Amino acid sequence: MRALAALAAKTANDEEFLGKINDALLQLQLEAAGKSAEIGYKPEDLEASRNILRDFLEVLSRVISDAQRGELSAAQTQVELAAEDVLARLDDQGKPREDWLEDINRTIEQLKTDAPIKSCDWALLEQLIDFLDAEFAQDLVAIAKS
Amino acid sequence: MQNYVEAKIGEFSEKLIYQQAVLTKLDESGAHPVLVRRLSDVCHESELLLNRARRTLALNLPQLFRRLQIDLSLVRAKLELLEEFYLPALLHEGAKELAVSRVIDRLLDQLRAPQMADKAVSFSRALSVYPGVPEHPVFFMLGYTHSCLLEWTGIYHEIGHTVYNQFPEIHAKLSNAVLLYCQNQLQQTPALSTSQLNSRAERLRKVVRYWNLYRLAELFCDIFGTVVAGPAHLLSWVDLSVISQSDPYQVDLVDEHPPDAARTHVCMLALDDVYANSPLKRVVSDLWETYLSRRPQSALFNQMCPFPLLLSLVQTARAEIARNNFPTFRTSLPSPPESLAYDNTGDLQMVVNVAAVNLMFAPAEYSAWQQRIARKMFSS
Numbered sequence: 001m002r003a004l005a006a007l008a009a010k011t012a013n014d015e016e017f018l019g020k021i022n023d024a025l026l027q028l029q030l031e032a033a034g035k036s037a038e039i040g041y042k043p044e045d046l047e048a049s050r051n052i053l054r055d056f057l058e059v060l061s062r063v064i065s066d067a068q069r070g071e072l073s074a075a076q077t078q079v080e081l082a083a084e085d086v087l088a089r090l091d092d093q094g095k096p097r098e099d100w101l102e103d104i105n106r107t108i109e110q111l112k113t114d115a116p117i118k119s120c121d122w123a124l125l126e127q128l129i130d131f132l133d134a135e136f137a138q139d140l141v142a143i144a145k146s
Numbered sequence: 147m148q149n150y151v152e153a154k155i156g157e158f159s160e161k162l163i164y165q166q167a168v169l170t171k172l173d174e175s176g177a178h179p180v181l182v183r184r185l186s187d188v189c190h191e192s193e194l195l196l197n198r199a200r201r202t203l204a205l206n207l208p209q210l211f212r213r214l215q216i217d218l219s220l221v222r223a224k225l226e227l228l229e230e231f232y233l234p235a236l237l238h239e240g241a242k243e244l245a246v247s248r249v250i251d252r253l254l255d256q257l258r259a260p261q262m263a264d265k266a267v268s269f270s271r272a273l274s275v276y277p278g279v280p281e282h283p284v285f286f287m288l289g290y291t292h293s294c295l296l297e298w299t300g301i302y303h304e305i306g307h308t309v310y311n312q313f314p315e316i317h318a319k320l321s322n323a324v325l326l327y328c329q330n331q332l333q334q335t336p337a338l339s340t341s342q343l344n345s346r347a348e349r350l351r352k353v354v355r356y357w358n359l360y361r362l363a364e365l366f367c368d369i370f371g372t373v374v375a376g377p378a379h380l381l382s383w384v385d386l387s388v389i390s391q392s393d394p395y396q397v398d399l400v401d402e403h404p405p406d407a408a409r410t411h412v413c414m415l416a417l418d419d420v421y422a423n424s425p426l427k428r429v430v431s432d433l434w435e436t437y438l439s440r441r442p443q444s445a446l447f448n449q450m451c452p453f454p455l456l457l458s459l460v461q462t463a464r465a466e467i468a469r470n471n472f473p474t475f476r477t478s479l480p481s482p483p484e485s486l487a488y489d490n491t492g493d494l495q496m497v498v499n500v501a502a503v504n505l506m507f508a509p510a511e512y513s514a515w516q517q518r519i520a521r522k523m524f525s526s
Contacts, residue, residue: 003274003364003401003402003403004271004274004275004276004286005274005275005276005277005283005304005307005308005363005367006307006360006361006363006364006402006403007360007402008276008277008278009277009280009307009311009359009360009363010359010360010402011223012277012278012280013359015220015223018216018220019217019220022213022216022217022220025213026202026210026213026217029207029209029210029213030202030205030207030210033205033207033209033210035205035207038201038205039198039201039202039205067351070332070343070344070347070348070351072325072328072329072332072347072350072351072354073325073354074321074322074324074325074354075321075355075358075359076317076318076321081358081359084355084358088355126212129216133216133219136219136223137219140219140223140226142402146274
């Protein structure tokens with residue numbers, strides 16, 4: 001009765017979500033560099049990528065707000081599970097939750113427009129993906145040890 | 147960094163070519179056609195990621211290197227899924243593995259669990275299931291499992307994982323049970339200061355977070371195993387816990403497993419009432435109580451695993467097991483000497499339960515009985 005089954009399920013979930021978010025950010029970074037068409041991305045792909053990132057940030061914002069207000073909520077979906085993992089890592093950074101919320105809500109607004117993404121928003125998105133990547137790396141280590 | 151990314155793309159492409167060649171050979175052999183096709187899909191996903199990485203790298207945009215590194219870590223995980231788990235299982239499959247696979251099929255049928263379109267069995271790791279490709283798991287067990295009958299009881303826990311993954315509403319119901327318990331706690335209004343109320347809310351948030359998808363899966367599988375395989379599963383679990391000599395109340399916030407004491411508690415609660423006064427239940431309870439004596443409960447255990455919450459989770463899981471029409475094991479068990487004459491190998495739940503009785507109450511005759519049954523079970 002090793003943990004392999006649960007670990008494999010978690011790894012598969014985390015892998016799929018990290019892949020989706022990383023893919024979306026890559027497309028927008030290619031767009032910002034004026035190279036998205038060279039890799040074959042169409043405007044509708046880029047629009048979908050903005051939506052994927054915005055949806056994730058909106059769920060993350062709700063999860064952080066709930067935690068701030070002391071409200072209880074159980075993560076059910078893949079994106080909610082990822083948001084809970086990210087929240088745990090945000091709390092370890094020492095920066096107050098309200099500051100994270102401010103940054104996240106600003107980036108959500110930015111993603112609602114077609115305007116070029118600002119450097120502070122890139123930095124936030126990159127950092128959040130690094131948290132997801134760290135969670136995935138931890139899964140792989142746990143599987144290797146199981 | 148550009149050189150490194152380029153080197154890794156080359157290295158992973160070579161590994162992918164090797165895996166694709168192995169899959170082509172397996173495909174030609176005709177074994178596991180469905181599983182081999184799904185594994186080929188995984189290789190194709192890696193191929194797409196590597197092709198895109200190659201084209202993106204050629205643009206020479208340093209701000210994208212981090213994205214490519216992450217893509218490479220995704221490819222690495224896919225390569226390892228095949229190399230560490232699936233390919234060794236498929237390449238070393240022999241008559242013994244196929245015999246065990248047939249027993250698992252019979253068992254799924256008996257449990258009215260959905261049959262798997264394709265699966266593999268491997269004797270290379272301790273008993274566990276690896277659902278890297280969810281509908282096509284690898285069942286791992288040690289080489290002696292097929293001749294040590296009680297080792298088989300763990301398979302019910304592992305099948306519980308496939309059930310849990312196939313019926314997402316089970317997680318939703320269990321998760322709601324945790325939320326409801328914590329919300330009820332939150333609504334109780336003792337005379338506490340604002341800061342005390344805030345820290346109580348934060349503690350309860352941690353309880354909700356602790357009982358995530360994966361820990362609820364482990365607990366559900368313990369309950370599932372006990373419901374469908376009866377006291378043999380309870381004995382097997384208590385044995386596993388006692389032989390490990392680990393702290394039963396230790397809450398590990400990183401490990402996906404809940405503490406042993408919580409898991410034993412839910413197994414005890416999940417066991418059908420028909421066994422409440424059975425000699426097997428009594429002997430297992432005595433063993434567990436002795437093991438627990440002089441081991442203090444930790445504050446964290448009391449916070450994360452309170453009895454009313456565990457009870458609620460057992461009730462919810464049992465309701466889901468019944469709703470999905472899985473059979474509850476409640477057959478009355480023979481005692482020695484009748485149990486030593488038992489030889490119906492068609493009913494694995496009964497076999498493992500009689501094995502538990504014979505092991506505990508007729509240890510001198512157990513080995514001969516087990517050999518006879520195992521021979522019959524795997525010759526058919």
